[in-house]
């Protein structure tokens with residue numbers, strides 16, 4: 001046996017990603033048959049370390065999966081008590097009343113949660129049922145069978161040198177084979193991207209759309225804290241420069257989640273999403289809440305926004321895509337966790353039925369039908385036109401016509417049919433010369449912070465001796481194309497300061513990738529206008545270490 005031969009382990013189902021989708025699938029499989037061999041592989045150092053969500057959780061997914069979740073101690077401790085929506089101007093605000101909102105927008109019955117903690121609890125439930133969960137195991141490759149079917153994944157390769165050759169402590173990792181492989185990698189999953197391309201799963205669908213979500217946890221003055229309060233805003237500071245908005249969720253222990261989402265189809269390459277977030281906190285309404293408090297954590301993650309018309313085909317021989325690997329976020333509700341859970345459950349039920357019939361490594365078409373025609377499809381179809389209206393006609397049109405469309409869809413019809421998204425977010429990026437640079441105020445260190453200081457509050461760590469996991473297809477493109485044509489937008493769209501343009505000894509421009517800072521949000525893979533950056537997994541355990549995000 002060669003020094004670096006990989007061992008293989010056989011399972012019934014191999015699940016990549018311990019998010020709500022992957023863990024729900026694991027739990028459902030073991031509920032259906034305790035003898036199934038099920039493994040979950042997670043790249044974070046522990047379950048929850050890479051989970052970043054809002055989160056207001058609609059418990060319908062958990063109700064379906066673990067109906068007695070309350071008795072089992074699920075960390076859903078803060079019911080939503082009030083729900084406010086504001087349009088912001090630079091110094092003022094207008095409250096949009098709740099009554100014209102379609103019923104689906106109500107947060108009544110939902111909970112403010114840390115999805116990291118919910119996933120930690122779900123992992124305990126899964127382990128009690130006998131699921132094997134391996135954190136710190138990044139899945140870096142798909143293993144294909146002789147007929148081209150997905151047969152498994154490679155996980156746990158460690159110790160490469162910077163040039164990609166095996167280092168002194170090199171571990172080749174293992175192949176984990178399954179009758180079915182579930183990809184629950186979340187938004188823009190690296191293996192999911194490969195599978196979507198290889199099996200042409202996006203054929204005939206609208207392009208997937210994305211936002212960049214950034215979030216801080218604040219501990220605030222108890223006198224200002226209103227446990228259970230949910231606030232959303234739109235308008236300032238983005239204005240007409242980009243779609244997006246903010247969320248402010250008061251959880252328990254005087255903590256508040258302050259988050260900001262920028263739709264990644266913005267045209268002006270000078271836009272700096274991270275600085276828009278920092279500027280937002282200086283709005284009088286937000287500043288009054290945060291003053292005297294302290295920011296205790298920071299992180300960022302892309303969010304899928306394409307909705308129903310952008311969902312790719314989600315099965316191919318031997319493999320099923322779950323949750324946000326498909327893109328199941330209900331955009332106006334900013335909610336995807338419930339659908340992630342429901343999709344994991346549906347995939348597990350389809351795989352269980354198939355294996356009971358002696359099948360393996362084929363397409364789980366029943367899963368796809370369940371998603372499109374069942375509760376997930378119903379949730380997403382009603383809101384399918386909101387995002388395209390916003391992108392093409394602006395915020396006000398989407399509020400008025402998108403609102404009307406959600407109402408009529410509640411009764412089963414739409415005057416607009418199904419609107420398309422058109423371009424990808426990368427293609428939407430315009431040339432720098434056609435747009436004005438934007439001047440951003442300097443962070444004050446009290447309410448707003450510079451990017452690298454904030455990254456230190458994500459507890460991100462990457463072993464520096466490994467190869468950069470952010471790979472350029474063509475190393476010359478950043479300086480030869482992206483810098484002159486788009487003013488080097490990666491220096492701004494990355495919320496972790498991974499990319500910089502510096503001058504070398506001769507005074508020439510040089511592109512630097514500080515991969516150690518990467519918080520695994522995947523924005524670069526999505527927004528790079530030349531589609532030259534490929535986000536791959538670093539070695540397992542690296543990346544952010546989020547607390548109760």
Ligand SMILES: Cc1cc2nc3c(=O)[nH]c(=O)nc-3n(C[C@H](O)[C@H](O)[C@H](O)COP(=O)(O)OP(=O)(O)OC[C@H]3O[C@@H](n4cnc5c(N)ncnc54)[C@H](O)[C@@H]3O)c2cc1C
Nearest residue numbers: 017019021043053054055056139186213323324335336337
């Ligand atoms: C800022 C923000 C706010 C949001 N707010 C809300 C909200 O309030 N309510 C709501 O319901 N939804 C919200 N969402 C959406 C919600 O977070 C997603 O819909 C949900 O996380 C999708 O779950 P998932 O299991 O598919 O993926 P994820 O939750 O992303 O989990 C994927 C897991 O897979 C792991 N993984 C990925 N690739 C690999 C690999 N190759 N090898 C091993 N492990 C891997 C990751 O580390 C991660 O742990 C929000 C999202 C964002 C970004």
